[in-house]
């Protein structure tokens with residue numbers, strides 16, 4: 001049987017090709033899973049490598065100042081905060097919630113904070129967008145350093 005006899009102008013091969021595209025597009029367009037959670041976010045934020053805090057934040061601070069590398073930063077996922085140190089002794093902090101679609105940023109790349117959901121990149125200096133689809137800078141978090149710990153406020 002000739003394919004063209006089933007549907008004029010549409011061979012079986014073409015029909016399968018169209019179906020394949022129809023299946024792929026929703027998967028690419030999806031931003032979250034069936035629960036509405038962003039895809040690609042490590043729930044504890046500690047298994048994707050990069051410069052992430054070695055331990056959880058606590059009531060007595062977010063992270064040890066000594067654990068924040070100069071010229072980069074650490075992501076403290078359980079506190080939903082990124083603490084950076086653009087230059088020695090100059091500590092800053094930003095919300096870890098990406099302004100694009102709400103994933104937690106998940107990786108440090110030198111002087112940039114990276115959201116691997118859709119690869120938005122932010123500056124460690126001012127939280128501004130330096131790449132990707134994020135529409136706005138990360139929100140600043142007020143911090144200070146007390147007894148070697150970075151604390152809120």
Ligand code: FES
Pocket residue numbers: 098099100101102103115116117118119120132133134
């Ligand atoms: S949620 Fe899309 S880049 Fe972060």
